[in-house]
Amino acid sequence: VRERELIQTFTRPFGVARAPRGPGDDCAVLPPSRGELCVTTDAVVEGVHFTRRHFTFEDVGHKALAVNLSDLAAMGARPSWFLCALGLPARTPDGEVQALGRGMSRLARASGIALAGGNVTRAREWSVTLTCAGEVPPGRALLRGGAGAGDLLYVSGTLGDARLGLARLGTRRCPEAQARQRRPSPRLALGLLARPFASACIDLSDGLATDLVRLSEASQLGARLEVERLPLSAELSREMRGTAWRWALGGGEDYELLLAISARRAAGFERACRSAGERVTQIGRLTAERGVRCLDGDDRPVRAPAGFGHFSGI
Amino acid sequence: VRERELIQTFTRPFGVARAPRGPGDDCAVLPPSRGELCVTTDAVVEGVHFTRRHFTFEDVGHKALAVNLSDLAAMGARPSWFLCALGLPARTPDGEVQALGRGMSRLARASGIALAGGNVTRAREWSVTLTCAGEVPPGRALLRGGAGAGDLLYVSGTLGDARLGLARLGTRRCPEAQARQRRPSPRLALGLLARPFASACIDLSDGLATDLVRLSEASQLGARLEVERLPLSAELSREMRGTAWRWALGGGEDYELLLAISARRAAGFERACRSAGERVTQIGRLTAERGVRCLDGDDRPVRAPAGFGHFSGI
Numbered sequence: 001v002r003e004r005e006l007i008q009t010f011t012r013p014f015g016v017a018r019a020p021r022g023p024g025d026d027c028a029v030l031p032p033s034r035g036e037l038c039v040t041t042d043a044v045v046e047g048v049h050f051t052r053r054h055f056t057f058e059d060v061g062h063k064a065l066a067v068n069l070s071d072l073a074a075m076g077a078r079p080s081w082f083l084c085a086l087g088l089p090a091r092t093p094d095g096e097v098q099a100l101g102r103g104m105s106r107l108a109r110a111s112g113i114a115l116a117g118g119n120v121t122r123a124r125e126w127s128v129t130l131t132c133a134g135e136v137p138p139g140r141a142l143l144r145g146g147a148g149a150g151d152l153l154y155v156s157g158t159l160g161d162a163r164l165g166l167a168r169l170g171t172r173r174c175p176e177a178q179a180r181q182r183r184p185s186p187r188l189a190l191g192l193l194a195r196p197f198a199s200a201c202i203d204l205s206d207g208l209a210t211d212l213v214r215l216s217e218a219s220q221l222g223a224r225l226e227v228e229r230l231p232l233s234a235e236l237s238r239e240m241r242g243t244a245w246r247w248a249l250g251g252g253e254d255y256e257l258l259l260a261i262s263a264r265r266a267a268g269f270e271r272a273c274r275s276a277g278e279r280v281t282q283i284g285r286l287t288a289e290r291g292v293r294c295l296d297g298d299d300r301p302v303r304a305p306a307g308f309g310h311f312s313g314i
Numbered sequence: 315v316r317e318r319e320l321i322q323t324f325t326r327p328f329g330v331a332r333a334p335r336g337p338g339d340d341c342a343v344l345p346p347s348r349g350e351l352c353v354t355t356d357a358v359v360e361g362v363h364f365t366r367r368h369f370t371f372e373d374v375g376h377k378a379l380a381v382n383l384s385d386l387a388a389m390g391a392r393p394s395w396f397l398c399a400l401g402l403p404a405r406t407p408d409g410e411v412q413a414l415g416r417g418m419s420r421l422a423r424a425s426g427i428a429l430a431g432g433n434v435t436r437a438r439e440w441s442v443t444l445t446c447a448g449e450v451p452p453g454r455a456l457l458r459g460g461a462g463a464g465d466l467l468y469v470s471g472t473l474g475d476a477r478l479g480l481a482r483l484g485t486r487r488c489p490e491a492q493a494r495q496r497r498p499s500p501r502l503a504l505g506l507l508a509r510p511f512a513s514a515c516i517d518l519s520d521g522l523a524t525d526l527v528r529l530s531e532a533s534q535l536g537a538r539l540e541v542e543r544l545p546l547s548a549e550l551s552r553e554m555r556g557t558a559w560r561w562a563l564g565g566g567e568d569y570e571l572l573l574a575i576s577a578r579r580a581a582g583f584e585r586a587c588r589s590a591g592e593r594v595t596q597i598g599r600l601t602a603e604r605g606v607r608c609l610d611g612d613d614r615p616v617r618a619p620a621g622f623g624h625f626s627g628i
Contacts, residue, residue: 012336024458024532025389025532026354026386026388026389026458026461026515026516026517027352027353027354027385027386027388027389027391027448028350028353028354028384029350029352029389029450029455029457030350030351030353031350031351031452032346032347032348032349032350032351033347033351034346034347035346036343036344036345037343037344037345037346037347037351038341038342038343038344039341039342039344039395039397039430039431039445039447040340040341040397040431040433041344041398041399041431041432041433042395042433043399043401043403043433043435043441043443045435045436045437048435048436048437049435060545066362071340072340073339074340074341075339075340075341075343077341081353083354083355083445084355084358085355085357085399085443087357087359087401087441112356116353118354118355118356119354119355119356119360119443121357121363122359122362123359123439123441124361124438124439125437125438125439127401128438129355129357129399129433129443131353131355131397131399131445133353134341136343136527138345138346141341141343143339143343144338144339144340147340169445196518201340203338203340205571208516218338218339223364225526232614259427264384268408281492286339304455
C-alpha cells in the first residue's frame with residue numbers, strides 16, 4: 001500500500017506526459033520504433049552526486065534526468081521514453097518524493113520524453129537510476145568513433161562552470177555556476193542539429209580532457225587542443241583568472257557536447273548553429289598522430305589536469 | 315581508469331552475447347524493433363534483497379536478472395536486451411564484480427538476452443538495477459487487465475518455496491527451497507507458450523494473495539481461490555504440514571506466473587503445457603463479483619495472510 005502511494009505521489013506531476021500503456025503492468029508496452037533505439041542508464045546517488053544540504057529534491061529530479069538526456073543528445077537522438085528506479089531510505093517523507101517528481105517532470109515535459117514505468121525499493125541512501133531511450137533514423141546515430149584526421153573540434157556553451165558551482169555550493173557566490181551544477185541543460189536541440197554535420201560526438205560528463213581522450217581514441221586518432229580558445233563564462237573568468245582553463249579542461253559535469261566536424265562542413269555547421277541560437281566554439285582539431293596535446297597561445301604544451309571521476313578515490 | 319577496469323571485469327563473461335553496438339558509447343544503439351517493446355526495471359539492494367552472508371555474488375547476478383526476466387515472461391515477451399546499473403561501495407574487490415558478471419551472464423545466455431550497456435557508480439551499499447526489454451507482436455502483450463468473468467486461474471510450478479528458502483538460509487535444510495530463493499527461474503518459455511491462450515497474466519513477486527488482487531482488480535473482477543489446489547513442493551509440505559498453504563499464498567518471490575484462461579481455451583492450454591513439459595495447476599476462477607475469496611476444501615473462507623512488501627515496514 002505504501003509502495004503504491006509512493007508511486008502515485010511520484011507519478012502525479014507527470015500527468016499526460018506518461019506513456020499510454022506505461023505504469024501499472026509488469027512491463028511498459030511501447031509501440032514499435034521506426035528508427036534505431038538509443039538507450040542509456042545513469043544514476044545519481046546521495047552523498048556521491050548530491051547532498052541534501054546543497055540540493056533540493058527538485059534539483060535531484062532535474063539532474064538525474066538531465067544527465068541521461070545528455071547521453072541522448074550526444075547521439076543526436078530524439079527523446080522518447082524513460083524508466084525511473086528509486087532507492088529510498090526507510091521513512092522517506094512524501095514531500096521528498098513529490099519534489100523529485102516535480103523537478104523531473106518539468107524537464108521531461110520540456111524535453112518531450114514520457115515516463116513509461118519504474119520501480120521503487122528500500123535502500124540505505126537515496127538513489128535515482130534512470131533508463132532513457134531516444135530514436136535516430138537507421139545508421140544516423142552520432143558515435144564517438146566516426147571522426148577523421150583533420151576534423152575540427154567544437155564544444156557547446158561554456159566549460160568549467162559546473163565545477164566552479166560545486167566549489168561555491170553553500171555560499172552566495174556564483175549563482176549561475178551553482179545553477180549549472182544543480183540543473184544542467186542537456187543539449188538535445190544541438191545534438192539533432194549536428195547530426196548531418198558531425199562525424200563524432202560525446203557529451204562532457206567527466207571533463208573535456210578525459211572525454212576528448214575517449215572521442216579521439218574511439219576514432220583511432222589524436223587531438224590538438226588550443227587552451228586559449230576554451231569558452232569561459234564571465235563568472236569563471238572572474239573567479240579563477242588565469243587558471244580558469246584548468247577547470248574548463250578538467251572539471252566534470254559540464255554536460256556540453258564535444259563535436260568533430262569535417263573541415264568542409266564547418267561553415268555550414270557554424271551557420272546552422274548561429275541561426276538556431278546555439279553557441280559553439282572551435283577549440284582544436286583531430287590529428288593522425290595519436291595522443292592529446294594541449295597547447296597555450298604560443299603553441300607550448302600545457303599539462304592537462306586529471307579528469308573527474310567518481311571512482312578516482314578508490 | 316578504475317571505472318573502466320570494473321566495467322571490463324563485469325562485461326568479460328558476457329562474451330559474444332553483448333549487443334554489437336552496445337557498451338562503450340554514450341548510448342547503446344539497437345536496431346528498430348518489429349514488434350512492440352516491453353520494458354521493465356527492477357533493483358536488488360544489499361541488506362534489502364540479499365545479504366553477503368547468504369548469497370554469493372553469482373547468486374546476486376542471477377537473481378537481479380531473473381526478477382526482471384520474470385516481468386518479461388508475464389507479458390509473453392521474448393527477451394532482447396538489457397542495461398545494468400551497478401552501485402558499488404568504495405574498495406569493492408574485483409572478485410565480487412567478476413562473480414556478479416558470471417552469474418548474470420550465465421542466465422543471460424540461457425535466456426537469449428544481450429547486455430547492451432550500463433553504468434557504474436559509487437554507493438554506500440551494493441545495488442544492481444537492471445532494465446530489460448523484450449518484444450511481442452503488436453497488440454499481443456499479456457496484460458493484467460484482459461481477463462473475463464469465469465476465466466480459469468492457473469499458476470506455474472510450486473508456490474511458497476522461496477519463502478521457505480528465506481527462512482532456511484544459513485542452515486543445511488531445504489536445499490531446493492534455498493535454491494529457489496537464491497536463483498529463481500523466470501518462466502519465459504511458459505509466457506511465450508501462453509500468449510495465444512491467456513486473457514491476462516502477472517508474475518508472482520509479492521505473493522499470490524497480493525498479485526491475484528492486482529490481476530483481478532486490473533480486470534475489474536473478483537476471484538475465487540481454492541486453497542487446497544495450491545501446488546506445493548515436497549519440501550514445503552514436509553516442513554510446514556497443514557500450514558504450507560499460508561506461505562504458498564502469502565510468501566513472495568515465487569516468480570511463477572499467474573494466468574487467466576477462458577474456459578473454452580483451457581483444454582488446449584493444458585495440452586500445450588503438457589507437451590512442453592510446463593507444470594501448471596488450476597487454482598480457481600475469476601468472478602464478476604468483486605473481491606478475492608480464498609476457500610478451503612469445504613468451501614469455507616480462509617483468511618489470507620498479508621502479502622509480502624519491501625515497504626510494509628515503513
